[in-house]
Amino acid sequence: MNESDLSALRRRYEDIKSKHYALDLTRGKPGKPQLDLSMGMLDVVKNSADCSAEDGLDCRNYGLLDGLPEAKRLFSDLLSIPAENILVAGNSSLNLMYDCIIRAMQFGVYGSERPWGKEKSVKFLCPVPGYDRHFAICESLGIEMISVPMTAEGPDMDTVERLVSSDPAVKGIWCVPKYSNPSGITYSDEVVRRFASLRPAAPDFRIFWDNAYAVHDFYPENKAQLLDIFSEAKKLGPKSENMIMYFASTSKITFPGSGVAIMAASRDNLEQIKKLMFYQTIGYDKINQMRHVKYFGSADGIRRHMEEHAKLLRPKFEIVCETLERELGGKGVAEWTPPLGGYFVSLNVLPGCARRVYELCRDAGVKLTEAGATYPYHRDPDDRNLRIAPTFPNNDDLQLAMDILCLCVLLASEEAKQ
Amino acid sequence: MNESDLSALRRRYEDIKSKHYALDLTRGKPGKPQLDLSMGMLDVVKNSADCSAEDGLDCRNYGLLDGLPEAKRLFSDLLSIPAENILVAGNSSLNLMYDCIIRAMQFGVYGSERPWGKEKSVKFLCPVPGYDRHFAICESLGIEMISVPMTAEGPDMDTVERLVSSDPAVKGIWCVPKYSNPSGITYSDEVVRRFASLRPAAPDFRIFWDNAYAVHDFYPENKAQLLDIFSEAKKLGPKSENMIMYFASTSKITFPGSGVAIMAASRDNLEQIKKLMFYQTIGYDKINQMRHVKYFGSADGIRRHMEEHAKLLRPKFEIVCETLERELGGKGVAEWTPPLGGYFVSLNVLPGCARRVYELCRDAGVKLTEAGATYPYHRDPDDRNLRIAPTFPNNDDLQLAMDILCLCVLLASEEAKQ
Numbered sequence: 150m151n152e153s154d155l156s157a158l159r160r161r162y163e164d165i166k167s168k169h170y171a172l173d174l175t176r177g178k179p180g181k182p183q184l185d186l187s188m189g190m191l192d193v194v195k196n197s198a199d200c201s202a203e204d205g206l207d208c209r210n211y212g213l214l215d216g217l218p219e220a221k222r223l224f225s226d227l228l229s230i231p232a233e234n235i236l237v238a239g240n241s242s243l244n245l246m247y248d249c250i251i252r253a254m255q256f257g258v259y260g261s262e263r264p265w266g267k268e269k270s271v272k273f274l275c276p277v278p279g280y281d282r283h284f285a286i287c288e289s290l291g292i293e294m295i296s297v298p299m300t301a302e303g304p305d306m307d308t309v310e311r312l313v314s315s316d317p318a319v320k321g322i323w324c325v326p327k328y329s330n331p332s333g334i335t336y337s338d339e340v341v342r343r344f345a346s347l348r349p350a351a352p353d354f355r356i357f358w359d360n361a362y363a364v365h366d367f368y369p370e371n372k373a374q375l376l377d378i379f380s381e382a383k384k385l386g387p388k389s390e391n392m393i394m395y396f397a398s399t400s401k402i403t404f405p406g407s408g409v410a411i412m413a414a415s416r417d418n419l420e421q422i423k424k425l426m427f428y429q430t431i432g433y434d435k436i437n438q439m440r441h442v443k444y445f446g447s448a449d450g451i452r453r454h455m456e457e458h459a460k461l462l463r464p465k466f467e468i469v470c471e472t473l474e475r476e477l478g479g480k481g482v483a484e485w486t487p488p489l490g491g492y493f494v495s496l497n498v499l500p501g502c503a504r505r506v507y508e509l510c511r512d513a514g515v516k517l518t519e520a521g522a523t524y525p526y527h528r529d530p531d532d533r534n535l536r537i538a539p540t541f542p543n544n545d546d547l548q549l550a551m552d553i554l555c556l557c558v559l560l561a562s563e564e565a566k567q
Numbered sequence: 568m569n570e571s572d573l574s575a576l577r578r579r580y581e582d583i584k585s586k587h588y589a590l591d592l593t594r595g596k597p598g599k600p601q602l603d604l605s606m607g608m609l610d611v612v613k614n615s616a617d618c619s620a621e622d623g624l625d626c627r628n629y630g631l632l633d634g635l636p637e638a639k640r641l642f643s644d645l646l647s648i649p650a651e652n653i654l655v656a657g658n659s660s661l662n663l664m665y666d667c668i669i670r671a672m673q674f675g676v677y678g679s680e681r682p683w684g685k686e687k688s689v690k691f692l693c694p695v696p697g698y699d700r701h702f703a704i705c706e707s708l709g710i711e712m713i714s715v716p717m718t719a720e721g722p723d724m725d726t727v728e729r730l731v732s733s734d735p736a737v738k739g740i741w742c743v744p745k746y747s748n749p750s751g752i753t754y755s756d757e758v759v760r761r762f763a764s765l766r767p768a769a770p771d772f773r774i775f776w777d778n779a780y781a782v783h784d785f786y787p788e789n790k791a792q793l794l795d796i797f798s799e800a801k802k803l804g805p806k807s808e809n810m811i812m813y814f815a816s817t818s819k820i821t822f823p824g825s826g827v828a829i830m831a832a833s834r835d836n837l838e839q840i841k842k843l844m845f846y847q848t849i850g851y852d853k854i855n856q857m858r859h860v861k862y863f864g865s866a867d868g869i870r871r872h873m874e875e876h877a878k879l880l881r882p883k884f885e886i887v888c889e890t891l892e893r894e895l896g897g898k899g900v901a902e903w904t905p906p907l908g909g910y911f912v913s914l915n916v917l918p919g920c921a922r923r924v925y926e927l928c929r930d931a932g933v934k935l936t937e938a939g940a941t942y943p944y945h946r947d948p949d950d951r952n953l954r955i956a957p958t959f960p961n962n963d964d965l966q967l968a969m970d971i972l973c974l975c976v977l978l979a980s981e982e983a984k985q
Contacts, residue, residue, distance in 0.1 A: 192610035289846040
């Protein structure tokens with residue numbers, strides 16, 4: 150590209166800027182039509198008979214810390230985890246994760262020699278790019294984060310194994326194993342098996358397995374298959390099983406903020422957690438658990454419901470990937486992988502350009518998640534990763550935002566070459 | 568009473584035992600007819616327009632950490648606390664309190680010199696008898712509890728003032744200021760003013776003001792009046808206002824476990840809390856907040872609703888107090904104060920007799936809250952306090968349970984005299 154091409158890009162950019170758009174690709178929020186899919190849930194529990202659980206418990210009253218039996222079974226069927234390993238909780242899996250870690254700081258986990266807060270240092274491995282809210286928890290609690298690169302198969306397991314087995318200060322790792330946030334990658338069977346087989350130096354190392362997109366597939370005929378880490382770990386014995394803290398939620402199945410979160414863990418872990426959780430709460434919202442049970446009826450009911458989400462999401466992700474391909478494909482200025490599910494597209498631009506693209510977009514009226522946000526401490530060492538969250542805007546706005554984003558990528562790349 | 572009276576009591580007791588009753592006076596749970604009062608709330612939010620907050624926010628989606636504006640206003644009107652001091656949260660005020668304290672252990676509160684967990688020792692004052700779940704939080708976190716006797720006006724403020732002003736390790740006090748659990752006592756204006764005027768040795772001392780029974784009056788014409796501690800503290804300046812952590816919930820207004828909990832605090836406190844809460848959760852269940860807003864419409868709506876609760880609760884508390892008066896009155900074996908609201912009657916038996924009464928009741932098929940539960944570490948130094956929770960059983964069962972309880976008090980007292 151020569152000087153006059155750069156001038157042409159700049160003219161196009163200035164022209165767009167003058168239109169004062171207000172577009173937003175920042176948040177992994179369902180769009181309104183997605184929310185409308187679950188409206189039937191809101192009045193499915195409305196009389197006292199609806200509130201009676203299968204064991205006779207009145208969901209409207211106090212009692213039961215760890216979730217309705219029928220809710221446990223629903224998630225057990227959905228995720229192929231034994232119901233006895235499941236705890237059904239409140240409205241936020243992030244909340245469950247945070248509470249697990251702050252409890253670990255205060256009390257330790259099952260098998261800890263002392264509370265994590267009494268250790269000289271506590272470190273977590275953070276596959277990058279990753280989820281900013283995971284990293285924020287660590288940062289707030291003074292847990293040192295070590296980045297581990299993601300490959301097309303999941304985290305670089307050579308690095309994970311080396312760090313986990315050599316450093317007893319490494320107490321945890323964050324994983325979004327299916328349709329990873331933001332890369333969309335699903336861990337391969339080999340990676341899952343290597344996770345289950347980890348031999349940590351710390352006796353109380355934990356894998357925070359945030360299966361946020363467990364059933365969030367776009368293509369019914371082409372779903373990523375995630376190996377069940379629990380079954381793999383069980384084969385290897387209780388030490389392996391105890392490493393796993395598994396989380397999921399219906400935040401992006403029904404309503405963000407009004408869904409149901411679950412955690413799954415070994416018997417030893419759950420016993421230790423429930424004993425401490427007793428001090429924190431008398432119990433979670435069982436009526437809302439019952440709403441989910443009654444509305445879906447079965448795991449298949451959830452799967453059918455997710456196909457309706459997929460119909461709404463597919464066109465959006467196609468807009469993103471087709472626009473990227475058309476505008477940037479073959480130009481050597483950006484890399485991305487069209488995801489099969491989840492909520493994000495991860496875009497790698499030329500090293501040193503991500504922040505510039507972010508700023509150009511911002512000034513042209515397109516909000517992106519801040520450059521760096523997908524890395525611990527908001528520091529992307531190569532300044533190249535951007536997270537695209539296309540689910541919330543309508544398709545016209547999305548197309549416009551993507552056109553502008555691509556122009557900004559071209560412009561930033563060209564500036565960098567000058 | 569002579570030997571033959573004791574024999575007669577024993578015969579009556581053995582006769583009752585042989586009937587294998589299964590009665591329960593343990594838990595402060597609403598009865599089914601109370602739960603039925605709120606059924607209309609369950610389908611009051613059912614279409615997408617219902618989910619639109621007054622500022623246009625879609626309650627069904629992510630966003631908003633500290634509660635819907637209309638929910639804040641509802642509780643502001645109900646409790647006479649400025650809306651800007653209110654945070655509307657999830658389903659459990661116990662959860663909010665626990666989180667405040669574990670955060671304080673980890674990070675400190677506004678004005679802390681260091682996290683409470685880094686202090687040599689942390690102490691809480693515990694008015695006794697009090698709420699076992701408050702005490703359990705302290706015990707679980709290794710916070711030393713110091714009992715302070717309750718008087719008919721509230722906690723013994725001479726003791727409170729002395730301990731709070733002399734010992735910087737005293738970081739908090741638990742208060743249930745209206746219809747106290749279990750004594751039913753409401754703090755006098757004088758006591759509330761002395762609380763607001765405390766001059767703690769610790770710069771980060773906090774009053775945990777659990778106004779669990781704020782509108783839980785039995786007699787519309789004879790409500791206990793609780794002075795507003797916030798207004799009192801505000802007169803004295805920010806240091807005083809910052810001492811107050813105020814909690815309430817609709818657990819016993821709508822549905823325990825599916826209600827809405829609030830906390831109220833000064834701007835400085837709320838800012839510090841929200842900053843840390845951000846790491847814990849993306850937000851609370853706003854649809855459930857909206858259910859409460861729509862169902863009640865106004866604070867007066869809640870007050871009218873509470874009159875319906877009162878109609879159901881009055882007869883139960885009258886059964887308790889009339890039976891106590893009839894069976895034990897004037898015999899010098901027990902003391903109690905008929906409450907004007909709340910969920911409990913506190914019964915003091917002869918010193919050394921509470922555990923025996925508890926066991927006699929248990930063996931005769933009447934479950935009581937364990938003797939000692941109303942004291943830190945479950946240690947009632949005089950072994951005399953029992954908590955009666957009469958709301959859950961139906962009136963016939965309650966009458967029977969009270970008859971048996973009174974018999975057990977007489978029997979234990981008589982045994983003690985032998």
